[in-house]
Amino acid sequence: MKIATWNVNSIKVRLPHVLEYLRETAPDVMLLQELKAVNEAFPESEIGDAGYNCAVLGQRTYNGVAVLSKHPLDDVLRGLPGDNTDTQARYVEVETAGLRIASLYLPNGNPVDSDKFPYKLGWMDRLIAHTEELLETGSPLVLGGDYNICPTAADLHDPEAYANDALCRPESRSRYRTLVNLGLTEAFRALHPDETGAYTYWGYQAGAWRKDHGLRIDHLLLSPAVADRLVACDIDKKPRGQTQASDHTPVWCELNSGEREDTPW
DNA sequence: ATGCCCGGAACGTCCGGA
Numbered sequence: 680m681k682i683a684t685w686n687v688n689s690i691k692v693r694l695p696h697v698l699e700y701l702r703e704t705a706p707d708v709m710l711l712q713e714l715k716a717v718n719e720a721f722p723e724s725e726i727g728d729a730g731y732n733c734a735v736l737g738q739r740t741y742n743g744v745a746v747l748s749k750h751p752l753d754d755v756l757r758g759l760p761g762d763n764t765d766t767q768a769r770y771v772e773v774e775t776a777g778l779r780i781a782s783l784y785l786p787n788g789n790p791v792d793s794d795k796f797p798y799k800l801g802w803m804d805r806l807i808a809h810t811e812e813l814l815e816t817g818s819p820l821v822l823g824g825d826y827n828i829c830p831t832a833a834d835l836h837d838p839e840a841y842a843n844d845a846l847c848r849p850e851s852r853s854r855y856r857t858l859v860n861l862g863l864t865e866a867f868r869a870l871h872p873d874e875t876g877a878y879t880y881w882g883y884q885a886g887a888w889r890k891d892h893g894l895r896i897d898h899l900l901l902s903p904a905v906a907d908r909l910v911a912c913d914i915d916k917k918p919r920g921q922t923q924a925s926d927h928t929p930v931w932c933e934l935n936s937g938e939r940e941d942t943p944w
Numbered sequence: 945a946t947g948c949c950c951g952g953a954a955c956g957t958c959c960g961g962a
Binding site: 688739740787788880 | 950951959960962
């Protein structure tokens with residue numbers, strides 16, 4: 680089965696691209712971020728016609744996340760636990776296809792001298808705490824989305840220029856490592872340990888796409904039982920090259936059925 | 945140089961994005 684994640688930067692503008700992507704690549708589960716639309720404006724009927732059930736946490740103007748699945752969706756959790764005063768729509772988690780799976784849009788955190796940076800770090804602390812609880816349940820888990828984290832200097836075109844950026848700051852990266860070190864596998868890096876120049880985001884400004892000045896900030900994190908099933912993971916650059924593209928492009932992974940193919944003793 | 949481009953909200957121009 681295939682799982683993909685994509686920050687679409689407005690579901691209203693990007694719906695034709697999303698429908699085309701679903702038709703061409705047919706993921707079992709598609710995680711979307713930056714819908715920039717309220718629940719009522721989410722194109723559930725068009726996506727339903729394409730064969731997908733939807734779990735949506737929308738918001739006006741900013742944020743907004745969704746999980747689309749060819750399989751039934753159950754036990755939907757809307758919002759990241761740990762702060763009842765947080766009104767930003769950045770997390771939705773479901774049970775589908777035998778997995779616990781979340782679509783997340785981690786705060787950007789810039790500028791780092793504003794309250795946005797501590798908000799990002801606090802959100803990451805809540806994500807770590809919630810993930811610890813999820814792992815304790817033993818459910819196979821996938822956490823996918825726009826993490827707004829460049830894990831290492833190998834994950835962006837110009838590390839020096841971003842040294843003090845919230846995407847690269849040590850406070851951000853250390854929390855990301857803590858999250859992964861709970862026992863998660865980052866799918867792309869696990870299968871492409873030495874690849875450089877692999878990006879999922881190219882800004883709209885300064886010809887970044889044309890010059891391949893990108894960042895790898897969209898990730899799929901897998902719990903151990905899911906990582907055991909990982910057979911492929913890659914970045915689909917095609918959507919970023921289309922006219923009226925999102926500034927992000929999809930990342931996907933392929934999981935086998937979980938049946939061991941070797942002969943048991 | 946925190947702007948270059950883009951989407952949203954709104955109707956002039958600013959905010960947020962990363």
